[in-house]
Amino acid sequence: MKVINEFKTFAMKGNVIDMAVGIIIGAAFGKIVSSVVNDIIMPPIGFLIGGVNFTDLKFVIKEATGTTPAVTINYGNFLQVTFDFLIVAFAIFMVIKAINSLKRKEEATPSTPPEPSKEEILLTEIRDLLKKQ
Incomplete structure (x- = not known):
């Protein structure tokens, strides 16, 4: 039971919760960044380098x-x-x-x-x- 209480204390610290929120938002933002790179930036670059x-x-x-x-x-x-x-x-x-x-x-x-x-x-x-x- 002591380990469970220690883990609960650790998991409820502000830094851990902030980090979890950051990771979740980062994962969602990663989709946006991937779309920007694949759908907006790469087509003109591919056109400029001959469609490779x-x-x-x-x-x-x-x-x-x-x-x-x-x-x-x-x-x-x-x-x-x-x-x-x-x-x-x-x-x-x-x-x-x-x-x-x-x-x-x-x-x-x-x-x-x-x-x-x-x-x-x-x-x-x-x-x-x-x-x-």
Whole structure:
């Protein structure tokens, strides 16, 4: 029973719940990103590079015989997934860069200086008294 209580305490911590929500939203967002890459970004890129579809590239180790399928190394699919990852990573990089730029602009705006502490006020008064002497 002690292990169950420890697990319950662990599972109910805010960080674990936040992480679970993030993973669920990330999985749903992954479908959107995949659609953007496959349906919007890749067609123009495929057109520009002559309509090459990387997923069809493969190295045949053994040809198909009868009902036995061919044994292949599908390096084209690997290239396509890697290319998709690079596009997504670059897009996310640009979004993060834009967000950081906005944060820097926000931080650069002048704000009112913080109130001096009691010690600073006291030291300022002492300094002014010493100057008068």
